[in-house]
Amino acid sequence: MTSDRPTMIEFRDVHKYYGDYHALRGINGEIRAGEFFSLLGPSGCGKTTLLRTIAGFEDISSGAVLIDGKDMANVPANARPTNMVFQSYAIFPHMSVAENVGFGLRKDPRPKPEKARAVEEALEMVGLKGFGNRAAHALSGGQRQRVALARALILKPKVLLLDEPLSALDKKMREHMQVELIKLQRQVGITFILVTHDQEEALVMSDRIAVMFEGEITQLADPETLYRRPNSKKVADFIGTMNFIPATILSENGDTAEIEAKGLGRVALDISAAPPGKGEAPVVGLRPETLTLLYDDQKAPERETDGVIDEVIYFGDMTYYDVYLGGTDVEVRLSMRNVPGRPVLEVGTKVRVAWSPSALVLFR
């Protein structure tokens, strides 16, 4: 849906060293105009550093960062067409809400009343109409974030950078703001780049996600591809829950492979979309929701395997079961919706587990 858009940001073999520490190790890739893009990874993976190289707060050691086709090498932060929402929001405590939002308008040639109207409009856009005269230090976390958004968006940047903007909010507020941010992004059409360590947040909000580990982009894809076809065990493990089952490759023939997975038995796999081999010990990955417990006389549409429930984790709408497969020590987690007529089973219950070969991802 965004693949036909022009490139807004391009990374060309970007490296960053802090002394001996290699923080960014050859970042390549592009972010398209109008895209909601996320940089996802564990802390220390370089995602914030990469965001700061776009903003101009970090010099890069080698390579190039291009914004809208222009090399940013000698462009200082205050001259870049980007604005940032800081993790701490960085609201100026000595100013009112309106003064904060209007901070960047000093050089704007418009007359004062027009600037004041622009500030009022920006506040209205983020749902803070009439808050202009409030003292900035008297705002709640969610309100501060809105002020930070209004302050950045009023300057109509080409790119809005968001550094873990939701991490300081409580769960309810966070989920609310996720939806608001998506709506806001659609409304203004500006490229949003979000840094987050929360995979769920990235999946919910983004058009595309770059998953980063140790200063490298491990996979850059849309949320569904990332979830269903992770290109490495690391990515699979970081995003959502993935069961890993040791396997042996019996034969490989072009796009198909015959494997023996512990507890599942022999499976023929279509490996045309599988990640390239890295020479690791082969394992197959299975998401919990692709496994189903069979009740009474239900029949599996494709394959089924016997198992014993080892652990029951009740979540209200869902129940997670940890199940030993086929008399082996291989344990998988599967999730079942708690619909009427489907009782929550007890530990030790012998069960049949249905699964589909097409849901298996082979890592080798």
Next chain:
Amino acid sequence: MAETPSSEAKAGLKLVSPTAIYAILLLAAPLATVLLYSVLTDGQNRIIWDFTLSNYVEVWTGKVYQAIMLRSLTVSMLVTLVTVVIAFPIAYFVSFHVAPSRKALWLFLITIPFWTSYLIRVFLWKVILGYNGVVNSGLLTVGIIDEPLQWINYNVGALVVTLAHAYAPFAILPIFVALEKIDRSLLEAGQDLGESRLRTFWRVTLPLAMPGVIAATLIVFIPTIGDYVTPDLIGGGKLPMIANMIEVKMLKQNDKAVGSAIAVSAMVIVAVITLIFLFMNRRFLRGNAR
């Protein structure tokens, strides 16, 4: 149940009594004595219990008192200005450009002047700036001047240099603390929103450092206006300030009534100026928000 609060109050009074007695004996009592003396009549070596405001009339209309009060204010304002202007860049440097692990060391180094007595530091400046001092003899030896410079000692400039040096650490510390409290992402935000480093300093750093600057101003201004040793030693007795005047009245001329009136007047002036600064500080703390 009704006696519970009062027994609590009693326990509280017991707890604060040592400090309360200390404060009453050493602060309130002398202050009350001075206030009382200032409205009584002087009777040469004794105080006559005859209430009058003539002491105040004398102090506020006397040309000498006015001149000396004015000098005290000028000197302490100059000292404050010089001290704060010198202290700010030092505090800024330590806060922004010294590695966090080294900051404690730097602050420690800044306090080194405190290791010697104030009196010795004042004498030190006398040695440097004096008629036969380091500067003059140095310049004489090199041959730049033929006779010792008179204008470098016994004047307001020498007073200001001495006092500014003595009070610099007092000014650096509160400014440093205020600068340390500034969230560094605010400065990045300033640049992110299109302002240069200098403009960001002007619009963000300086206003946020103002509480520290005003604290420094008060910490330097209040003690220097009552400074007594420096004008005596550096000024060579030719540049008396208000404290020297009080000393002369109280101890040399034994006119405790007028001496007290000067003291009270000086206190009132300092209090008024302090209140103005505190009010400004509150303005800055609250920002321009209503």
